[in-house]
Amino acid sequence: MQKTLVLGVIGADVHAVGNQILNYAFTDAGFHVVNLGVMVSQEEFIEAAIESAADAIIVSSLYGHGELDCQGLRDKCDEAGLKGILLYVGGNIVVGKQPFEEVRQRFLDMGFDRVFGPGTPPEAGIAALREDLADR
């Protein structure tokens, strides 16, 4: 059965190009993509995931404020009844140059299932999705 992804760029971030590339790549890979575009709030991700019965929420952030924007997303998903929904985040998700392993750990602690750094090709996300959604 076709898997549904909710895709968007979180917060006050207007980087639209990467979002379009991911939309294209995920759709091409056979996923049903609900693309919310740029400047998406946590609530919009959650509401879209409820209406579409999504299997995963894919959050992009390019402008460095991702850490602030993403805090509490997992808790709100739990609260909204989206228990166990797959949460991915990727992009330039923190300010400045920080060791990526530390960044990854911080986002994992926030409740994300996968964390992707700058320059990750779409194929890496697609492979991860296939693996994580295989037994769902």
Add this chain to the structure above:
Amino acid sequence: MRAILLIDFGSTYTKLTAVDLSAPRVLGSAQAFTTVASDISLGLEQALARLEAATGHIQYEARLACSSAAGGLNMVACGLVPGLTSKAARLAAFGAGAKVIRTFAYQLTDEDMAQLARIQPDILLLCGGIDGGNSEVILHNAARIASAPGDYPVLVAGNRAAQAECVRLLEQGSHPVYTAPNVMPEMNTLNIEPAAEVIRQIFLKRIILAKGLGRAQRLLDGILMPTPAAVLKALRLLSKGTGDEAGLGDLIGVDLGGATTDIYSIARGEPASPTTIMRGLPEPLAKRTVEGDLGMRYNALGIQEAVGAAALAQLSGQDEDAVQAYVVHCDSQPETLPGDETQRQMDRALAISAVGTALARHAGTLERVYTPMGPMHEQRGKDLSQVRQVVVTGGALVYAMDLQQIMEQALRRQEATALTPRQAGLMVDRGYILSAMGLLADTHGAVALRLMKDIIGREEAYAAV
């Protein structure tokens, strides 16, 4: 001459408009009290006699009607997320000319079911989930509604993947079941016209009989739609025109009544600037909203609750106690007419507040957000700030001595974020022909457009903030 008779069964008056299609021109109009409690055809016959007294006997080739008598069309809308499919369901019901008594979101609870049992709507619209999306909640709700008391029809217009199962569940209950395509087939994509059309069909087939309006059937060819649906059709035609003749472009309709305030907009309302980003559900080109808590009489108290007694006092130049006493008086005695200048001032304040509040709720908002790329704007709903034409209908405004000031104040009292017009030419539906023209819109669009332009299309005043 090719005469056609157009009838509007209103809650108070039955209004007739006779039109000669070949000229085209209005042959005459007349009204009489609606007699829904006894036999609705009595009022119609009386109005017909008055019309014939003025025009002489006319052989009509068709007699078409719309109705908001017997309380109009009352609906309950059910969806999943409040800002998504619940809102889409509301917009569909409004577009079909209904009053939405209550909107439910998520799973229907015991308390919701108790409310529903009390409300007994004319039609319940059941939505939820985009196509292929969530089906759990709509199935849960279908099962609950199946066991709800009453025999009101249920229209299922939700997730396509759950539709057959919803119908199966509902057919085990006492409610007739209808279906329409999903009101929100994809995320943030509205598809409300098909559901609105099925609502109109149900109205035609069942509601008219259920409300005792069937007795009028022998005098006419059909009650085609609820009156607000006819008004929406007329305004859409006036705005967009026909294939051969251009319309007037973007416009807003305001209908201030004794019980509700209806706002119509025929405009795309898309962002005016490239630094503005749309958020939330896109809205339909022809949008109608009904404020069931704002009315000059039955809901005068609702107006006071919405804006506060202090604001009414300031607008009317009276003290708060006097305002509150008048509001309570109007609410309990809806036939009240303003007796003196003081009461006229308070009616004026009520009108300004009702129209201002209803416009604010109908129009979208624009908020500035600061991003690392500089300031941007987020728009929710329709941008009506550039709309320059307002069509006014409904007795409270049509007969107002100071319509221009009322509209100006209503436009001025908006928050800075409101995307309401800052200035607009006012057109007035003095002959109450909008609903009649809506009845003609599908079959004789060119005639209806011509007559509306001739009779309503003249700008009577200009309101600017």
